[in-house]
Amino acid sequence: MEFNGACLMAILVVFSSVGVIYASDPDILTDFTVPAGQNPLKLTGDFFTFTGFRNVSNNNLAGQKAVKVSKAVAAEFPALNGLGVSMAVLQFPAGGLNPPHTHPRASELLFLVEGCLLVGVIDTTGKLFTQSLTKGEVFVFPKGLFHYQLNTDNKVEAMAVSAFGSANAGTVSLPSTLFTTGIPDNVLAKSFKTDTHTIELLKAALKNP
Template sequence: MNSPALIIFCFLLLSAFSHAAVQDFCVADYSGPQSPAGYSCKNPGKVTVDDFVYSGLGVAGNTSTFKAGITTAFVSDFPGLNGLGVSIARADLAPGGVVPLHSHPGASEILLVVEGTVTTGFVSSANSVYLKTLKKGDIIVFPQGLLHFAVNAGHSNALIFITFSSESPGLQILDTALFGSNLPTELIAKTTFLDPAVVKKLKGVFGGSG
């Protein structure tokens, strides 16, 4: 096959695969098998408008833990997000409320302050700290995978909405990973340079063992 014909053949082949893969949506079928690529697609004939509507963010979250309540609209909550690469969450912060240091390995994040005053920031892989106190209407972006946090810096409740560049951004909270797990106390003490007694106390707070 000569070069022009080969180029045309490859173009047509790629085009065929491209059109075969294109579909309007892939609503998550929670009863079907799940793969690293996501949930299976619900039968289009069984999809309804309710698959694309989620009402869970209209109610304030419980602020009893860390004085912060987080409500997510990830693909595990909202089937219409499957395959679309977006999601959203709500955070309610009581005075003194904290969203502790955490990271999202699967997504970048934009935080919007809707009510109140919030001090927030992230730490780069070079250990540079980017810190800012935000007011109503301000936004900040957190690059994918970097540790970040938010603290209510005012004297009234704060409300923030967070959007993600993935329908399943993942979550790892630093404190929970260390003190809410069964990682042995002596290893945490050695790797964090904390006193073992402090580690045990924190494990008691976060429900860890070991």
Template sequence: MLPIPFLVLLLSSILSPSSAADFCAADLSLPTNPAGFSCKKASTVSTSDFVFSGLGAPGNTNNIVKAAVTPAFTTQFPGLNGLGLSLARLDLAIDGVVPLHTHPAASEVLLVIQGSIEAGFISSSNTVYYKTLSEGDTMVFPQGLLHFQVQSGSTPAVAFATFNSPDPGLQITSLSLFGSSLPSHLVEKVTFLDDAQVKKLKKVLGGTG
């Protein structure tokens, strides 16, 4: 038999309204803090905070990598704030590629819904895991590891990604090296490329130095 006082406390905790907030729709008019966006006042929250329609339209793949990523992060989708997740749409035209990159703050799950995508990642021990994904296939990319996606086959590809963070972060290796102001002689040292190759890539990707 449980003591009567304990039963009373247990029942009151079950039956009383929760003191925890159900959600924290982002107030985009306020600056972010280490925990994310501040919450909107309950009186200003609406259904539109929990609905995002932007993933239904193809992204513009008319660029150097022939790829487009349409994010559904907290900035676009305020209802995600505080929930520890986000989404994105990936469009890859013929020969499209998402170069080697990392998400420092999140793991990623990719679901292919059209065409085929060759995708993979490199572990911290330099083991490579890659596969050609067809419609309906899903692949996970562990947090912080270098990974890539490349269109394969004869038709453009579309995929949806989910992340276990409202702000997964992004660092593209080639842009960090050749699209930045890191001096060319240092890029040559850390990549073992010669001066002509480095300057060619910097010209393509907009780097200086």
């Protein structure tokens, strides 16, 4: 079979369209998705309401080192199933770091509510893009790219709200994925051009932050 230019172009368009379709949450054929066992005729506004953020601003982070993440994703908020959106509130203690991580199923739009953050994202060529954010500014992290956020103030807490283009964006943390998931020490040592003793120290530090 011979392919002319028009035929080849049509094939390319079809395959590129398929890639776009499967790059996001699948479309649903109803207005929204009702969990199994629930009668859609008995739903009220409560089904579309998430209350998990009510007290999030009242949490005291004094003495804490880790970033506190409160999520409104499909697991916590079933009404999001099939809608392709979700949210998270990130609370940064003074000097707190959200280590390099990626969201394999969604881009992230981060809005800084309070404080200041140094954010960075690395593209597939290895180029690092950084920005110092202040209250009221927004930064976007493209889907699948590793990124991080650091509270550069060692005295004041920071808070941000993130929106995701998926009901279940997923999170892959670079440090924990590499050092706490059972990858053999010799594999990690060769990968980082170091010795197994150093790898064991890193693993121990991540287990006891």
